[in-house]
Amino acid sequence: MKHWKKFLACATAGVICAVGVPFVGTQLGLPQVGLTARAAESYGDLTYDFLDNGTIEITGCSDTVTELEIPAEIDGVAVTSIGDWAFCDCTSLTSITIPDSVTSIVDWAFYYCTSLTSITIPDSVTSIGDRAFSGTPWLTTQRAEDPLVIVNGILIDGETCSGDVTIPDSVTSIGAGAFSDCDSLTSITIPDSVTSIGDDAFYFCSSLTSITIPDSVISIGNSAFSCCDSLTSITIPDSVTSIGDDVFYSCDSLTSITIPDSVTSIGELAFFDCTSLTSITIPDSVTSIEAGAFEDCTSLTSIIISDSVTSIVDEVFFNCDSLTSITIPDSVTSIGYLAFSGCDSLTDVYYTGTEDQWNEITINDANESLLNATIHFANAPTTTQSTTNKLTATTTTTTTTATTTSQPTISTGDLDGDGEITIQDAFQTLIAYANASAGIDDGLTDAQRTAADVDGDGSITIQDAFKILIYYATESAGGIPSWD
Numbered sequence: 001m002k003h004w005k006k007f008l009a010c011a012t013a014g015v016i017c018a019v020g021v022p023f024v025g026t027q028l029g030l031p032q033v034g035l036t037a038r039a040a041e042s043y044g045d046l047t048y049d050f051l052d053n054g055t056i057e058i059t060g061c062s063d064t065v066t067e068l069e070i071p072a073e074i075d076g077v078a079v080t081s082i083g084d085w086a087f088c089d090c091t092s093l094t095s096i097t098i099p100d101s102v103t104s105i106v107d108w109a110f111y112y113c114t115s116l117t118s119i120t121i122p123d124s125v126t127s128i129g130d131r132a133f134s135g136t137p138w139l140t141t142q143r144a145e146d147p148l149v150i151v152n153g154i155l156i157d158g159e160t161c162s163g164d165v166t167i168p169d170s171v172t173s174i175g176a177g178a179f180s181d182c183d184s185l186t187s188i189t190i191p192d193s194v195t196s197i198g199d200d201a202f203y204f205c206s207s208l209t210s211i212t213i214p215d216s217v218i219s220i221g222n223s224a225f226s227c228c229d230s231l232t233s234i235t236i237p238d239s240v241t242s243i244g245d246d247v248f249y250s251c252d253s254l255t256s257i258t259i260p261d262s263v264t265s266i267g268e269l270a271f272f273d274c275t276s277l278t279s280i281t282i283p284d285s286v287t288s289i290e291a292g293a294f295e296d297c298t299s300l301t302s303i304i305i306s307d308s309v310t311s312i313v314d315e316v317f318f319n320c321d322s323l324t325s326i327t328i329p330d331s332v333t334s335i336g337y338l339a340f341s342g343c344d345s346l347t348d349v350y351y352t353g354t355e356d357q358w359n360e361i362t363i364n365d366a367n368e369s370l371l372n373a374t375i376h377f378a379n380a381p382t383t384t385q386s387t388t389n390k391l392t393a394t395t396t397t398t399t400t401t402a403t404t405t406s407q408p409t410i411s412t413g414d415l416d417g418d419g420e421i422t423i424q425d426a427f428q429t430l431i432a433y434a435n436a437s438a439g440i441d442d443g444l445t446d447a448q449r450t451a452a453d454v455d456g457d458g459s460i461t462i463q464d465a466f467k468i469l470i471y472y473a474t475e476s477a478g479g480i481p482s483w484d
Helices: 002-019 137-145 355-360 423-437 446-452 462-476
Strands: 041-043 046-050 056-061 067-069 077-082 095-097 118-120 149-151 154-157 163-166 185-189 210-212 233-235 256-258 279-281 302-304 325-328 348-351 374-377
Touching: 137 149, 137 154, 279 462, 302 423, 302 462, 325 423, 348 423, 355 374, 423 446, 423 462
Parallel strands: 056 077, 067 095, 095 118, 163 185, 185 210, 233 256, 279 302, 302 325, 325 348, 348 374
Antiparallel strands: 041 046, 046 056, 149 154
């Protein structure tokens, strides 16, 4: 998996620098600048490439240089970037001046420059990559002055921090790998000034238990909280539109997470090996869930997939061996290889379409757990009512329709009035929501509507169905359920 790639990237960094081999970031899964380069050129002690946008990126220098001032232009062309590994292992370099034409310093740019004590970074620099200054005396000096090293509003390093940390308002972004491997960090407060959290920002912060992400944050990078195995809960603000690859990879203490309606995609391995996560609702805004997103979430018991999802891709729920129920919308047209493999506890699949629609879904190999479960169909024809396209809950052997006769008061969440809160109550709430969203009668009595509106906001939503599922799961696990 990708975990070993990160370790291998760090472990081999010095070797790559020492042998001077041209390096492509994707070989080891490392981030790289979004511009591609052409053939290398020379200018004095420097080597450089032309980027696709017509500007120049510095790619290397002579290992005998001690002091260097990078030119703002080479033959009339602006120098805008210092590339990945550009000065790696330049052990004689003691000082460098970067011109104000440069806007980007890429990953590992000055890695292991063991004599570099002086760096002049202009205000024009708006992007600084992962471990750009690691292994330099300059960074050691900056850490001694303040464990939060900030350059032009970018928090580039906090690896020596410990305990509870509050990031100052002067910070606008948390850089790639800023707190990576900071195993003494227990909690962090991020100010409203921050708009982005970079790749690997809190990677392997093994003691981090809590974090508050403000609404100002619009971007969370890949692997940002990967392997934070003490993190128990996190709320993603509704300013975020995507959950990237590996973001919560192996956060094995994470029990709950709220995904806002603003999120449209969930990346590859996003929640891989989150072994304490018990339930999750994917909002209607999500249209894409990538491979392995919930793989090895071995405590996950139930999940509702939004009706905007059209494909359940490979290995999404692989080895979720506590998963007992799942709601699949009729928008789904394909289910990928191994998507439900190892889901040995799966007993009930609630499908919001008809049996004919279900049979049209392309279901790939190694999904026996799904196919062996009881499929509960909706939108099936009913013999007691003739309302067009009305949703009614059915299974392969029985048909259940909501009656309109007067009923006694029903307890909160108990739509079928059997005295228990069950998955069926959540499913009936979901069906009512789908009907109402389609502009047709929800099929409930007044008493059932009151019971279904568990959050008391006057409408029946997917959130109500989720709360009923949480209540059921808590009670089934021997806990004390609550509607709060």
